[in-house]
Amino acid sequence: MPEPGLEIDGISKRYGAVVALEKMTFDVRPGELFGFVGSNGAGKTTTMRIALGVLSADAGQVRYAGEPITHETRRQIGYMPEERGLYPKMKVGEQLTYLARLHGMPAAAAKASSERWTERLGVAARRDDEVQKLSLGNQQRVQLAAALVHEPRILVLDEPFSGLDPVAVDVMSDVLKEKAAEGVPVVFSSHQLDLVERLCDRIGIVRSGRMEASGTVAELRAGGTTRLLVDAPEAPENWAAGLSGVTVIGRRGAVTELELADGADDQAVLRAALATGPVREFARKLPSLTELFRSVVSEHQEAAA
The missing domain is CATH 3.40.50.300 (P-loop containing nucleotide triphosphate hydrolases)
Structure with missing residues (x-):
């Protein structure tokens, strides 16, 4: 039954x-x-x-x-x-x-x-x-x-x-x-x-x-875009520019937030960050439900346009 x-x-x-x-x-x-x-x-x-x-x-x-x-x-x-x-x-x-x-x-x-x-x-x-x-x-x-x-x-x-x-x-x-x-x-x-x-x-x-x-929230987050938080205190402002498949979302102090396209190499990002000096944090940022919701809505609006 x-x-x-x-x-x-x-x-x-x-x-x-x-x-x-x-x-x-x-x-x-x-x-x-x-x-x-x-x-x-x-x-x-x-x-x-x-x-x-x-x-x-x-x-x-x-x-x-x-x-x-x-x-x-x-x-x-x-x-x-x-x-x-x-x-x-x-x-x-x-x-x-x-x-x-x-x-x-x-x-x-x-x-x-x-x-x-x-x-x-x-x-x-x-x-x-x-x-x-x-x-x-x-x-x-x-x-x-x-x-x-x-x-x-x-x-x-x-x-x-x-x-x-x-x-x-x-x-x-x-x-x-x-x-x-x-x-x-x-x-x-x-x-x-x-x-x-x-x-x-x-x-x-x-x-x-x-x-x-x-x-589940975990499943939905896993299916979202990949973002990284990189804390590289000696890195110049544009250190991630030009990396293949990488978009700079923003920077606060020494922490840069990046978005990776499908297939982008996160290890290449880490090597680029280490080339500037010490890296204090290198972590994936999971999207919140609000961000996932906005992504779904924006995808629809782009498709409609």
């Missing part, structure tokens, strides 16, 4: 002449945090809405544990939309209990779960307040509680960290890691790439409705 993971398999969606998704494919494994990143309009929200059944796909399939998603499966998904969907004039505790009941929980269990999650997310003191009277940050915490209150088997979260202060980010991060540790597949989108890089087991970079790159 397949493991209970979430699979997005070849999903396509068009709106007239506009292609929203084109064969979008990725999977979220049990107990995994999957970061879904891309520019505005790249197709992240559309993908999530199709997984939830809010939208229908023109082609492709969404599966859980190897089987197509059904209405019953969707009741087991915890969803946090980017456009927050709480009832503004309903009290926090009553609303969470009501939402848990809608997902099939008995009344007593629903109330207990509502109390447990408001406590865990730091809004227990606001249970009797209307949602509209909460700060935006606390509304965000309640929205996460709404995604968790029915003890879902899958979590799909659209920009869950938007507008949160650092303490709330830490709380939400801990909750997501706890759910993943329980075996729940968790997928979330975010523009906070440093947070995605720190938190996620795997990451998918989406562009113009297509998955352009996916893997």
Whole structure:
């Protein structure tokens, strides 16, 4: 029997002449945090809405544990939309209990779960307040509680960290890691790439409705451009000029940052640096997720041009 993971398999969606998704494919494994990143309009929200059944796909399939998603499966998904969907004039505790009941929980269990999650997310003191009277940050915490209150088997979260202060980010991060540790597949989108890089087991970079790159941070970094940091205190300003396949990115003090083309000889760079005098550091610089993301976007823009 397949493991209970979430699979997005070849999903396509068009709106007239506009292609929203084109064969979008990725999977979220049990107990995994999957970061879904891309520019505005790249197709992240559309993908999530199709997984939830809010939208229908023109082609492709969404599966859980190897089987197509059904209405019953969707009741087991915890969803946090980017456009927050709480009832503004309903009290926090009553609303969470009501939402848990809608997902099939008995009344007593629903109330207990509502109390447990408001406590865990730091809004227990606001249970009797209307949602509209909460700060935006606390509304965000309640929205996460709404995604968790029915003890879902899958979590799909659209920009869950938007507008949160650092303490709330830490709380939400801990909750997501706890759910993943329980075996729940968790997928979330975010523009906070440093947070995605720190938190996620795997990451998918989406562009113009297509998955352009996916893997662990280490895998994505290994596939990026090769950069070197060379600390040569006696080297002249232009010591690396003219080296085959080498581009000088910049220099700070005695440290020169270089980018190597495919096939460029890093040992030739080292020999050139040593020819100027002592070398205190010669190390590869791995790109950050932000740099990888910019590279993917710029490649697309260059191709379009």
